[in-house]
Amino acid sequence: MKKLKEKSVPLRTRGKRGPRPRNSVTLKMVAREAGVSASTASRIINRTVNVSDELRLAVEAAIAKFNFRPNAAARGLALGKTLTIGVISQAMDSPFYGEGLRGIEQRLQQRGYAPLFMSGNWQEKEEIRCMEELINRGVDGIIMFAGCLGDAALKAYARKVPIVVTGRLLRAKGLVSMQVDDRLGANLAMRHLLDLGHRRIAFVAGFENHPDANERLAGYRSALAAAGIAFDPQLVNAGDFHEEGGMRAVYQLMDSNINFTAMFCVNDQTAYGACLALFRKGMRVPDDVSVIGFDDLPSSTYRVPPLTSVRQSVQHLGVCSAEAILELIAGRKPQITLPPVELVVRESTGRAAR
Amino acid sequence: MKKLKEKSVPLRTRGKRGPRPRNSVTLKMVAREAGVSASTASRIINRTVNVSDELRLAVEAAIAKFNFRPNAAARGLALGKTLTIGVISQAMDSPFYGEGLRGIEQRLQQRGYAPLFMSGNWQEKEEIRCMEELINRGVDGIIMFAGCLGDAALKAYARKVPIVVTGRLLRAKGLVSMQVDDRLGANLAMRHLLDLGHRRIAFVAGFENHPDANERLAGYRSALAAAGIAFDPQLVNAGDFHEEGGMRAVYQLMDSNINFTAMFCVNDQTAYGACLALFRKGMRVPDDVSVIGFDDLPSSTYRVPPLTSVRQSVQHLGVCSAEAILELIAGRKPQITLPPVELVVRESTGRAAR
C-alpha cells in the first residue's frame, strides 16, 4: 500500500480545488503575459524598485490588456494591512451622522482607503460588537464617530488598533480625540438670543451623560450668568437628540405654563421637533418664540422658516477625523485643527415679543 | 562564495519579516495551545467534520483564552469569499440613501455579512470607479442602490459578480432588479389632490433620464387623463431631486404667472424646497397651495406643516435588496415582494382654494 515513499510529490496535478468564484486575473497571469516573473511584476506595480523601461512597458501593457487589479485580500494578507478604516457611528439614516460619514468617505477615498461603516444604534453593547467585528476584519484603524462606549474600553481597544474618537476629549496611546468647541458654540447662540432681547430662554438638553450635551448646557448656563440672568431649572428639559425630544419639551413647558420667548436646542433635530410642537400649539416662529439649533444640518437651510443654528460642519469633522486616523496609522502625530464654530443667523430667531 | 549548494534551506530562522501590525492571535497559536494541528482547529471552528469531544473542548478553551477570531482577509483569500457586500449609492448624507443604507446594513448584519459603502455622487464615472474598486476588494456581491450607470455596463458587471439593482427593471443573468411601483404611487398622490378639488396641479420632475422620475411623471399624466384634465406642459418643471430644484420650480411658475393650486413633487426633498420658496413668496401651505411629496422620508413627519407624501419605505427597500443579494449569492432565485406604496396624508394638502 505504501507505494509512495516520496511523500512530498507535488499535488499540482490535482484537479482544480474549490470553485473559483472570482473572475481572477492574477498577478501570475499578467507576469506570464509580459514575460517576467511575478516578483518583478509586483515590483513594477508598487514602484518598489527601478526596472528597465522595456519590462515596465511590457507589464503595463499586460495589465491594461487584462484589466488587472490586484486582489485586495491577498495584498492585505501579505502586507498586514487592508487599506480599510472601520467607522462606527450610531445610525446611517441620521442626517447628523450621514454628513459626517460623507466627509470621512471623501477624505479616505482620496488616499486609497475605503471605509467600513457599522452602526451602534446608541447602544454600548452594539458598539462593542462593531469594534470586535472591525478588528477581526483587520481594519487598519477605527474612527468612532460620537459613540457612547466608555473611555476605559476605548483606551483598551486603542492598544490593539489606532483609534480616532470624536465628541469627547481623551488622551491615550494610539488614540486621538477631537471635539468641537461646544461651549463656545452655545455661548454664541445664547448671546444672539440675548442680543435680541430674550430673557426667558428655554434649553432642550440631550442624553444625560453625553459629553457634547453637557458642554452645551454649560455654555447655556455661563452665558446666562454673564448676562446677569438667574438660571431657572424649570426652563431646562431633557431631550434625546431627536425630534421627539424637542416636541416633548415644548409640550411640557407649555402645559406647565412656563413662560419663555426663545428656545435653545441641543441640536437641529431637536429644534425641528420643537418647531413642530410650537406650530401645533398655535405659536409662530419666530414671532412668538425664537428657536435656535446646533449643528447646522444641510436641511436646516430649507426649513420653514430656515433655522438659525450654530455651524460646526459635521462633514468637516468627518474629514478631519479621517485625516487624523491616516496620520496615526502612518505613525505620525496628527496635528488637526477643527474649523471654528460659527453662528448662522436665519429666520427662526427674532426680537423678543414683549 | 557559493557555500550553499543546498538552496532550499528554510529561511524560517530569519528574523521577523515585516512589522506585525495586527495583534495577531493566529490559528496556529490556538492549535498549539490546544495540542492539535492547525487543520484540526480549523475544522472544529468551521464544524467541517466531527472530532472527539476532548479535542473540541480543548480548542474551544484555547479560543476563549486567547479571544481568537480568525483573520478575515486570510479566510477570504482561502475561501474565495469575503462576507462583504459592496453597496453603491449616491451620497451618504442624503436622507433618502441614508434610510436605504440603514435597511441594507441591518439585514446583512443578521446574516454575518458586512456592507462596504461607496458613493457615486450622481456621476457615472464615479460609479464605475466604485464598481471596479469593489470587485478588486473581492466583495461577494454588489447592491446598486438607485444608480445612474447604464444598463449595458451593469449587465457586463453582472457576469463577474452578483448584482442587485434598485430603481429600474432589468433582466440579466446574475442580476436582480427591483423597483417600487412609482406609477401607482404617483396615481395615489394625484387622486388625493384631485379629490380635494385641485385642477391646476404642477409637477416638479427629476433628472431627465431617471427611470423613477419618468414613471412618476407618467403616473401624473395618466391620473390627469383619467380625470379628464388636459395635460399642460407649462405646469411641469425640471428638478434635481433636491431642495434647490423645488425652489427653482416654484419661482419659475410664479414669475411666469402660471396658475396652480397644488404641487406634486417627484420626491420629498424637492417638496421641502418648494415649501420654502412658497413661504418666501408669501404663499401658505396648504391654504394657498397644497404640496405633496414622494418617499415619505422620516423627516417629513416633522416638517412644518408635516408633509403629505407617498410612502415607499426606502428602508424596507434596503432590507429587500440585501435579502435578494444574499439569495443570489447562495445560488437561489430571489423571490422578493416589495411592500405596496401607500399615501400618507398629513397637513401640507388641503381643499383647493378657489
Added chain:
DNA sequence: CCGGTTTCTGCAACCGGTTTCAGGGATGCT
C-alpha cells in the same frame, strides 16, 4: 487473531499577492 472499515488527525498544497535573498550581467576602478 487478522484483514477490512470507519473515524479521526496531520502534512502539505493552495488562495494571490509581497519581499528577502542570492545569482548573473554590466559597470567602475586600479
Added chain:
DNA sequence: AGCATCCCTGAAACCGGTTGCAGAAACCGG
C-alpha cells in the same frame, strides 16, 4: 585583465487561514 560594486531579476518563503489526501487508530465480524 582582475576584482569589487551596483543594478536587475527570479526562486521561494511567507501572510493566516482551508482542505485533499493518506496514514494511524479504533472498531468489527469471522
